[in-house]
Amino acid sequence: MRKLLTALAIAGASLTGVVAPAAHAAPQADPTAGLKQYSDTFKVQHPYDLPQSARFSTSAGPVYNAWIMKGDKPFSQGSGTGPRTEMRWGTNWSRTEHQWSADVLVDSGTEGACIMQVKGDTGGEAVYLNVHNNGSLYNSVNKTPIATGLWGKWFHLNTDFNPADGSFRVWIDGRQVLSGHYSAPASKVWYFKNGVYNTNGAKAEAHFKNITFWQK
DSSP: OOBBBBEEEEOEEEBBBBEEETTTTTOOOOOTTOOOEEEEOEEEEOTTTSSSGGGGETTTTTTEEEETTTTOOOOOTOSSSSOOEEEEOOOOOOOOOOEEEEEEEEEETTSSSSEEEEEEHHHHHEEEEEEEEEEEEEEEESSSSSBBOOOOOEEEEEEETTTTTTEEEEEETTTTEEEEOOOTTTTEEEEEEEEEESSSEEEEEEEEEEEEEEEE
C-alpha cells in the first residue's frame, strides 16, 4: 500500500500527558519555522506471515492505526529483528535538515514499543522514541523520560534531524523536550518510520494523523 501525504538534553519539565512550560515562559518558536513542507509516500512493514490488514488499518481522518501482538513474526522471513507494524516513508535523505510531525495516540498497555524513528539506511537511529513505564516516552536507551502519562491521549510530536551537524530535536505539543547530537557522516542516508516496533506486553498499538514532512 502506498499513500500520498504531505547523547541528550532535556528542555522543560514533564507532566501527565504533556511537557509543562515554566510559569510565564516565553512562547517557543514554531518547530517548522524556516522549513518547507514536502509530500511523501509510505509502505507498511508488518509481520510477514499476516496480511497487512491484520495489523494495520486506516480510519476516517485519515487516522493510521498500527499494532502488533506478542509473538508476532518479523517483517521478513529469516530476519532477526523484532515484530513491527511501521509506516516506512519513501524519501531517503542526507546532508539537509528534515522534520517529521504528526498527532499521535498510544494505546494503554503499550510497553517497550518504538513509535517513531529517524533511521539510517546502513543501521543506527538518530532518534528512537520508545514507550515504557505506563506511557512514558524515551529516546533510545536513555533512562530519563522526555514525557510521561501519554497513554490514551492525543499529543503532537515533531522530530527533527540535521545530518550536516548531527543535531536532533524533539517537541511535544510545541514544547521542545529533547536535543542532542548523533555522530555520523553528513552523507549517510536517513528515512522516517512510525508505527510500533517490538513489545513487552500482549499488544502494542499506536495511531497517527496529520502526518507532515518538512525540510530546509
